[in-house]
Amino acid sequence: MSYIAKPKVAHPSLPRNRLGLTVRDYEGTVSTLCAGCGHDSVTAAIIQAVFELNVEPHMLAKMSGIGCSSKTPAYFVSQSHGFNSVHGRMASVTTGANAANRDLLYIGVSGDGDSLSIGVGQFVHAIRRNLNMCYIIENNGVYGLTKGQFSASADIGTLPKKGMPNQQEPIDPVSTALSLGATYIARSFSGDKSQLVPLIQGALMHDGFALVDVISPCVTFNDHEGSTKSYAHTRQFYHHVVDADFIAPAEEIKAAYDEGSAMPVELHDGSRIVLRKIDKEYDPTSRAKAFKFLRERFHAGEIITGLLYIDEARKEMHDLMGNVDTPLAQLPLDTLHPGKQELKKILSRYR
């Protein structure tokens, strides 16, 4: 066997969530990524996020394409179905899956190659449809499995391990999503779990397309001096502009917020996200202002993080189409046609 099962031993003192599950119940097989890979930290954040959200494992669907990032759904929630599709095509599979069963929570894990090069078309169109899913990009600026080629998110001037610096404009998933009308856009850093976990929770509970772009350094091919996606560079240049606290439906808001800087947003299931503006200038409800701010800071070399845009008003794919609430896959087939006599009537038009 070429995969390693994780031993399932839970210490009796481990906390349990409302379903009686421990965080261990949300784990998957042992990661086969490089030691220190940012992606493993994102996996850990996902595990914590769904544990705290009391997600029933079978009601979560884990979607991915191809690449280092796309392997990770095997490393969390082994009691959820996973679909490790083909390169750059996770979005379409998730669109079809969601079309067939809107009751599941869809978490897609992709990478910068998978989403911004080979899969940029599907990424873009999933946003257009406002597909109800949490779309995580583990963004490290390089292709790892093929040994260190630049990806489309590599910044101008960033240095590879060997060879010439990148000269092409990067595709920034956040500003791309903003321009396309994504309804939940966040960016974070794999090394900042306290920021990342509530962003993932909000993304899962948001009704519509939720992007979480996570700078997730590649320790093997892109963590050197001169790389703009290294741990050191990210730590030095990243800024929280809006943090988010995720509050489950039944919970009370306990933290004390400063008047004026905290903004609660109610989600469709009754949970809330409290946005905390770190940067007073930033407005996470205005696409135009957010876009301007992001571009300016980007050109200044800053990595802007937090819940950067949210729009709870726009309908998600099914509601835009006017589809029934029942998952289509659960409708009994013999209720889906008008029967023998009506067939006769239909065919009378062809006489």
Added chain:
Amino acid sequence: MASVNDVVIKIATVNGTGSASANGLLMKSIFRMGIPVVGKNYFPSNIQGLPTWYEIRVTGDGYQARSNRVDVMVAMNAQTYARDLAEVSSGGWLLYDSTWPRSKLLDRDDITVIGIPLSRMCNENFEGVRARILMKNIAYAGALSALLAIDLDIVTELLEETYASKKHLIAANMQAIRLGYDYAQQHYSCPLPTKVAPMHGTEGSIVIDGNTAAGLGCMYAGATVGAWYPITPSTSLMDAFRAFCSKYRIDPKTNKRTYCIIQAEDELAAIGMVLGASWIGARSFTPTSGPGISLMSEFIGFAYYAEVPAVIFNVQRTGPSTGMPTRTQQADILSCAYASHGDTKHVLLFPADPGECFYMAQQAFDFAERLQTPVMVLSDLDIGMNDWMVPEFDWDEDYVYDRGKVLSAEDLENMENFYRYFDVDGDGIPYRTLPGVHPKGAYFTRGSGHTKYGSYTEDSAEYRDVMDRLLLKWETARKIMPEPEIRYSRFNKSAILTVGSGGGACVEALDRLQAENVSLNYCRVRAFPFSDAIKDFIDKHEVVYVVEQNRDAQLRTILMLDSDADPARLVPLLHYDGMPLNAAFVVDRVLAEIAKGRAA
């Protein structure tokens, strides 16, 4: 030339001028007189301004193919006039708009030319450019009604049905019909010696195109998710599905839809959506054509290996590359049979007419779920977009959908362990689970190497284990595929074997060859993998003429690959110019082979 109920009418017009309704009216009127008809539309890949032809074959014998004759040409397009004139069979008639002189009128003395001043009459009687153009078409339908003895009461009845909701149009259309009809009556001896006469050859039949039939079949099959990218000639399949769903798939309580049609960004996404929806447990499909199959191939291979059901309609058009998008062919047999890299092969269904499109649409979903694999329905432009007379479809109220081996929450609750790719029953088909049902059913669907337990592997033996089981599943598929249509006339040493839309022309050719004292047996394959009956049939004959509509003998190739048939017996008869097959081609080629010394 004199005949009753054996006439080919060809109408040459310019596309975008609204001639389709006049042509449909003519065909339907003849059909309503109880006379079998065949309608073929030869149209350009263009929106407006290029030549287009509609051919109505009136066939009292009830044949299904086009004819290679033209008895009555309606030459409405100056651009193609010379060519249309040349195409009329000797002894035939040519009807033209005599509003303007035609310099080439005297080109032929073996046909009769009939001039009707259609434009002048319509310009005098109708206001507005659009109305005049449209009514000119209706007026030639009127003239043909007089010339061929088409029942005017039936024409009236059809117009009243067509414009039931736009009653003001009935009078204008009837006026145009009368203009043509009366002019022909007054100036020519009507009817012509070649004409139609009422008969009882259409009871229990309908006239429908294959894409509409397939779309209807998908609705009855319970498909809920349709994903597609528009491509000629498959587009009208999804249009039909949408039209039927918008009537029959609206939840009466909430007024919401029980179907979801997604127009994808490309075919790569369309098939991805189908796989996602099928994986979740919905019946999902995509209609496409050859170029779409090329784009979908990676995912088709994924679905084969990860064992995800999918239904794909390939309404084939003329390739390679963009080819001739509005012409027909059967040239995707190989690319579908073995779509995608690595060792893959796929279940194919070959409908021969719209009736089989309806029934095979349902079968395709059953097979896809039973076999957990993509199933492709290989229709073609001729079947998909032309009007065919076929027996009315029936729906069996006792029909039970085959959802295949899917474990319920209860099944899973009572199981020790679930392994996705375990061959429990020895038929090569594993059990599957659907997301959202039970945590014990969870597995990781992947196109990477996997063990029979569903986990990742790079181990040779574990990899081979799954690949060999897939072969066993292929043999299971072979046992449940629809049987071929076989006709033995007597102890013939030779036979014709064909596929799909070639059936009509071959059956007609058998009759014509019989008249020449050449007796052949007949086999039409309906599915791939090939059932044992096909191998037996080939083995029983010294010569099997394999009639198909592509250049490279693709059906013959997969016969050799999959049924181990003796290649020496399989004589290819290949028709690949983009036009539907006709019986004369088959007859001539068979006779030529016999003349060369081939056994009859």
